[in-house]
Structure formats: structure tokens, C-alpha cells
Amino acid sequence: MLLEDPQVLFDQFVPQAKAYLDSPGVMAALELDAICAKLYPVIARVLENVELSNQIRDFGRNLPRKEIDELRAMLDSILADAKTAGLSVSS
Numbered sequence: 001m002l003l004e005d006p007q008v009l010f011d012q013f014v015p016q017a018k019a020y021l022d023s024p025g026v027m028a029a030l031e032l033d034a035i036c037a038k039l040y041p042v043i044a045r046v047l048e049n050v051e052l053s054n055q056i057r058d059f060g061r062n063l064p065r066k067e068i069d070e071l072r073a074m075l076d077s078i079l080a081d082a083k084t085a086g087l088s089v090s091s
Contacts, residue, residue, distance in 0.1 A: 004042055004045075004046060005042075005046075006039070006042045006043050006046050006047055006087060007087055007088060009035065009038055009039040009042055010039060010043075010082060010087050010088075011088075011090070012035055012039075013032075013035050013036065013039050013056070014079070014089065014090060016028075016031065016032045016035055017032060017059070017075050017078075018075070020032050020063070020071075021068055021071060021072050021075065024063075024068060026064070029063040029064050032060065032063060033060040033061070033063055035060075036056050036057060036059060036060025036061075037057075037060060039056050040053045040054070040056040040057040040060070041053070043056060043085075047085050047086070047087075049081075049085045051081065052078065052081045052082060052085050055074065055077060055078050055081060056078060058074070059071065059074045059075065059078060062074070
């Protein structure tokens with residue numbers, strides 16, 4: 001099932017997260033948060049990586065609250081940990 005494939009969801013998350021950081025907005029935040037809400041439980045369940053799951057959850061929840069620089073640092077950490085967890089991280 002595609003919705004249970006962490007790589008498929010992660011591949012949707014990364015470009016949207018980068019686009020949001022380049023051009024934040026309310027609608028973009030809502031769409032990105034929706035992807036985070038789908039992705040983080042799959043990461044926990046399929047990859048059994050609670051730390052990465054929590055990072056993604058927190059990133060989505062902090063979209064409207066944190067400054068772009070803070071979100072960019074969070075995303076950098078997510079990308080590094082995702083790579084370590086075996087996910088392919090496209091640039």
C-alpha cells in the first residue's frame with residue numbers, strides 16, 4: 001500500500017518542506033502539516049524510528065509558530081536522520 005511506504009510519503013514531504021521554507025504561507029503550511037500527519041506515524045510504524053517520527057511531527061506542528069531559520073534547522077536534522085534511517089534524500 002502506497003500510504004504505508006515511508007519513502008513515497010517522504011518524497012512528497014521533502015519538496016513541499018523546501019518550498020514552504022522558500023515561500024511560507026498559511027495554505028502551504030496546512031498542506032505540509034497534512035503530509036507530516038500522514039508521514040510521522042508511518043515512520044514510527046514501518047521504520048520503527050520514533051525519534052525521526054517525532055521530529056517530523058514537531059516540524060509540522062511548528063510551521064506557523066517558528067521562524068524560517070528554526071524550521072530550516074529542523075528540516076536539516078530531519079534530512080540527516082532520514083538518510084541514516086535508510087530513506088533516500090533527494091536534493
